[in-house]
C-alpha cells in the first residue's frame with residue numbers, strides 16, 4: 001500500500017517534470033531535431049510519455065500497450081518513447097482518467113466502465129446484455145458508430161485511440177453463488193458509475209463502488225460479499241482465492257480503451273498524430289490474440305485453484321431482471337443502441 005502510494009507520488013513528480021521539460025517546449029532533451037510549426041506544434045520533436053495501466057505486465061491489455069509503444073518508437077525513428085507503467089503504479093483508473101484530462105498523464109488504457117462518468121456516450125457499454133458475444137462487440141467497435149464514440153471523447157479532454165478486448169463480466173462471491181436469486185441482499189463491488197448502481201438495484205443487491213485495487217481485501221474481510229469481472233481479471237487479481245464461487249452470467253461486455261490526453265494530442269504534429277493513431281489500431285490484433293490465450297489460461301488456473309464455476313443455461317430471467325435498466329436508458333442511447341443492433345453479425 002505504502003509502496004504504491006510512494007510510486008504514485010514519484011509518478012506525479014515525474015509528470016510535473018515532463019510538463020515542464022516535455023510538452024512545454026515540444027520535446028524532452030533533443031532540441032536539435034525540433035522544428036516548431038507556426039501553430040506551435042513541434043515537428044521531429046523527441047518525447048517521453050507515460051501510459052498508465054491497471055494490470056500487471058503479463059496481462060493482455062498491458063501487452064497491447066507495450067506493442068503500441070514499440071510501434072510508436074519504431075515508426076517515429078526512436079523519437080517518441082512511451083513508458084508503460086503497469087499494476088496501477090500511477091493510480092487507480094478514476095484518478096488516472098482525471099490526470100489524463102489535465103495532461104499530467106499522457107496515455108492510459110482503461111475500461112470503458114469508469115469512462116461512463118466522464119463521457120455520457122460511453123455509458124452505453126455498461127448496459128447489460130446489449131451484445132450477444134465477442135464477435136458482436138467487435139463488429140460494433142470497428143463500425144463507424146463504434147469509432148465515432150472514440151472521437152466523441154474530445155469534449156471530455158481525451159481522445160480515444162483504439163478499443164481492446166475485455167470478454168464478459170460475471171459475478172463471483174465468497175458465499176455460495178449458483179443462481180440469480182443468490183445475489184439478493186449481497187453487497188457487490190462495482191466500477192463506479194450510475195448504471196452499475198441501477199443494475200445492482202434491479203438484481204436486489206446493494207452496490208458498493210470502490211477502486212479495483214481494494215477489492216481483494218474487501219472480499220477477504222467481508223466488507224463486500226461479491227464482485228464481478230471477466231476471467232482474466234478474476235484470475236490475475238487473485239480474487240478467486242477469496243471469492244471462489246463464480247457464476248457465468250456474462251451480464252456486461254465492457255471493452256477496454258486506449259486513450260491520449262487531448263491537451264497532449266493537440267500539441268503533436270500531424271505526422272506524430274498519424275503515427276500514434278495508426279500504431280494504436282495496429283496493436284489491436286495482437287491484444288485480441290493475447291486476450292484469447294490468457295482468457296483460456298485464466299479459466300484453467302481458477303479451476304485448478306479450486307473455484308466453483310456455474311454456467312448459466314437460461315439467460316431469460318437475467319435479462320428480465322435487468323430490463324428496467326435498459327428501459328430507463330433506452331431513449332438516451334436510442335441511436336447507439338440501434339447501431340449495436342445493426343452490427344449483430
Ligand code: GTR
Nearest residue numbers: 054110111191212229230233
Ligand atoms: C477489469 C478492467 C480494469 C478495471 C477492472 C475493474 O476488467 O480491465 O481496467 O476496470 O476491470 O473492475 O475495476
